[in-house]
Amino acid sequence: MNAIEIKGLTKNFKEKQALCGLDMTVPVGAIYGFIGENGSGKSTTEKIICGLIQKSSGSVKLFGKEHTDPDIRARLGVLIEAPGCFSNMSVWNNMMLQAANLDIHNAEQEVVKVLKLVRMEGAAGNKYKNCSLGMKQRIGIAMALLGNPTLLVLDEPINGLDADGMRIMREVLINIAKSGTTVVISSHILGELEKIATHYGIIRNGKMIKEMTAAELNADCRTYVALQTKDLSRTKAILSCKYSRVEEDEAGYIRVFDTVTPEEIVSYLYENGIVIKEIGTAKIGLEEYYIDLMEGK
Amino acid sequence: MNIKFERYTFGKRMKSMLKVDFRRMFTAKLFYIMLGISFVVPILILVMTTMMDGSVSVNPQTGEETVMEAFDSTWQIIGTVNSKAASTDTTAISMDMMIMCNINLLYFGLAALVCIFTSADFRSGYAKNLFTVRAKKTDYVISKTLTCTLGGGLLILGFFIGTMLGGAIAGLPFEMVGFNADNLMMCLLAKMLLIAVFVPIYLLMSVIAKQKLWLSLLLSLMTGMFLFMMIPMLSPLNATGMNVLLCVVGGIVIGTGLGAISNQVLKKTSLV
Numbered sequence: 001m002n003a004i005e006i007k008g009l010t011k012n013f014k015e016k017q018a019l020c021g022l023d024m025t026v027p028v029g030a031i032y033g034f035i036g037e038n039g040s041g042k043s044t045t046e047k048i049i050c051g052l053i054q055k056s057s058g059s060v061k062l063f064g065k066e067h068t069d070p071d072i073r074a075r076l077g078v079l080i081e082a083p084g085c086f087s088n089m090s091v092w093n094n095m096m097l098q099a100a101n102l103d104i105h106n107a108e109q110e111v112v113k114v115l116k117l118v119r120m121e122g123a124a125g126n127k128y129k130n131c132s133l134g135m136k137q138r139i140g141i142a143m144a145l146l147g148n149p150t151l152l153v154l155d156e157p158i159n160g161l162d163a164d165g166m167r168i169m170r171e172v173l174i175n176i177a178k179s180g181t182t183v184v185i186s187s188h189i190l191g192e193l194e195k196i197a198t199h200y201g202i203i204r205n206g207k208m209i210k211e212m213t214a215a216e217l218n219a220d221c222r223t224y225v226a227l228q229t230k231d232l233s234r235t236k237a238i239l240s241c242k243y244s245r246v247e248e249d250e251a252g253y254i255r256v257f258d259t260v261t262p263e264e265i266v267s268y269l270y271e272n273g274i275v276i277k278e279i280g281t282a283k284i285g286l287e288e289y290y291i292d293l294m295e296g297k
Numbered sequence: 298m299n300i301k302f303e304r305y306t307f308g309k310r311m312k313s314m315l316k317v318d319f320r321r322m323f324t325a326k327l328f329y330i331m332l333g334i335s336f337v338v339p340i341l342i343l344v345m346t347t348m349m350d351g352s353v354s355v356n357p358q359t360g361e362e363t364v365m366e367a368f369d370s371t372w373q374i375i376g377t378v379n380s381k382a383a384s385t386d387t388t389a390i391s392m393d394m395m396i397m398c399n400i401n402l403l404y405f406g407l408a409a410l411v412c413i414f415t416s417a418d419f420r421s422g423y424a425k426n427l428f429t430v431r432a433k434k435t436d437y438v439i440s441k442t443l444t445c446t447l448g449g450g451l452l453i454l455g456f457f458i459g460t461m462l463g464g465a466i467a468g469l470p471f472e473m474v475g476f477n478a479d480n481l482m483m484c485l486l487a488k489m490l491l492i493a494v495f496v497p498i499y500l501l502m503s504v505i506a507k508q509k510l511w512l513s514l515l516l517s518l519m520t521g522m523f524l525f526m527m528i529p530m531l532s533p534l535n536a537t538g539m540n541v542l543l544c545v546v547g548g549i550v551i552g553t554g555l556g557a558i559s560n561q562v563l564k565k566t567s568l569v
Binding site for chain 1: 300302303305309310312313314316317320321324417421422423424425426427428430431432433564565566567568569
């Protein structure tokens with residue numbers, strides 16, 4: 001059984017079609033990295049899953065049942081855009097209100113537990129409006145974690161978090177996924193996502209263009225030879241004569257993507273009178289993979 | 298992997314929803330401010346009008362003189378006695394003024410309470426937390442209606458206590474002419490039950506307007522104005538069980554009908 005199974009999902013707004021036949025499958029227990037450009041339909045999909053906006057057509061099933069099933073919806077934890085908190089209320093009171101909403105019996109202990117998880121126990125007495133952006137994000141995540149949800153939907157949860165906040169979030173998400181909770185997380189910080197996601201879905205213009213596991217991504221991410229010389233433009237021109245895909249990156253390295261070893265490149269460039277300063281092999285990360293995919297490479 | 302989900306029954310859902318709304322309503326400053334106003338307003342009206350009784354003000358442009366008249370009885374601020382003679386009497390117009398300046402004004406205050414209370418859910422984004430775990434929008438509508446009705450009922454009670462105190466301070470008579478204590482109780486009960494007629498109207502306007510508080514207030518006050526004259530007619534000082542029954546029926550019919558519309562509005566529109 002899949003935690004989320006979406007088939008042919010469409011959503012039409014007045015001016016545009018936000019989703020056009022989106023298919024999505026999230027296995028139970030996965031940390032699903034949901035990636036796409038701004039306006040590609042990530043948030044719209046997540047809002048439909050959570051019942052905040054209505055779909056135009058298609059089917060959305062959570063754990064094999066309709067996404068409108070009250071029994072399933074009661075087990076959802078959500079952080080979409082900003083956390084829904086009353087600004088004049090304290091963090092504690094906001095959390096207690098959500099605990100009441102979820103009908104949690106031992107509310108106080110549960111609130112303390114989730115605040116501790118996101119290292120926010122010290123800020124419980126603060127008014128929500130006085131919290132920083134990073135603190136608000138952590139509160140939002142703590143709120144989503146209340147009541148041990150079976151499915152956690154997080155939209156850009158690491159935005160505004162500092163390095164320590166990101167590390168904490170990573171630990172929290174990995175631990176709750178281990179306990180069987182399925183996590184759907186959309187983020188633009190792909191480097192962070194790469195560290196935790198077990199599955200990926202890449203969306204473009206309201207359509208899922210690729211879904212894969214972390215292992216498949218790893219296999220898909222090609223290795224390349226990176227090198228640096230004194231005359232980059234000449235080197236690039238020479239290499240381009242022999243190899244089909246030669247690129248210069250922002251850091252001033254030339255990348256050769258063909259199936260080739262550094263030794264072959266060294267001897268080829270030596271024959272052409274080019275002295276190599278540095279050479280090695282590397283693998284493209286999720287960010288580069290995503291950019292390549294978007295650019296159709 | 299087979300995951301079992303606990304049955305989330307209507308009773309369970311309502312219990313948690315009511316818990317949230319009661320916690321919010323009865324810990325909010327807004328409610329206590331409104332309650333304070335409901336308590337103080339009758340005291341101010343009764344004391345000040347008594348102090349100014351008989352004073353004459355002259356319009357400097359026309360030279361027209363206006364004599365200020367105080368309430369003859371404390372109960373006039375709660376309502377008027379319905380009688381067939383009143384409609385043919387020449388004082389009917391002045392009685393209408395009394396109708397405007399009494400407890401019935403609370404129904405406008407109620408509009409503010411319902412609109413501010415409901416729109417805060419949407420403005421703060423708390424609606425997201427609510428509706429994510431709440432597939433049934435009916436829970437929200439029922440809970441809001443019950444909470445606001447209870448809140449409104451307490452405002453009526455506050456006004457009544459303020460009236461007693463104001464009447465005593467102003468030295469106005471508590472004589473019951475044309476009605477008795479039972480009628481007075483029925484009158485207050487009818488007024489409290491009428492809250493259940495107005496709350497669904499204001500709630501519908503609030504869910505239509507969502508984040509736009511100004512719009513919900515505007516729509517609520519406009520619709521409230523149309524129904525305003527119904528209040529003194531249905532809850533006079535000499536109210537009987539029939540008046541109470543009418544208000545109960547009205548509350549149930551309007552509450553159910555408009556509640557269903559509010560439910561549909563929430564279901565068919567985006568909540569964020």
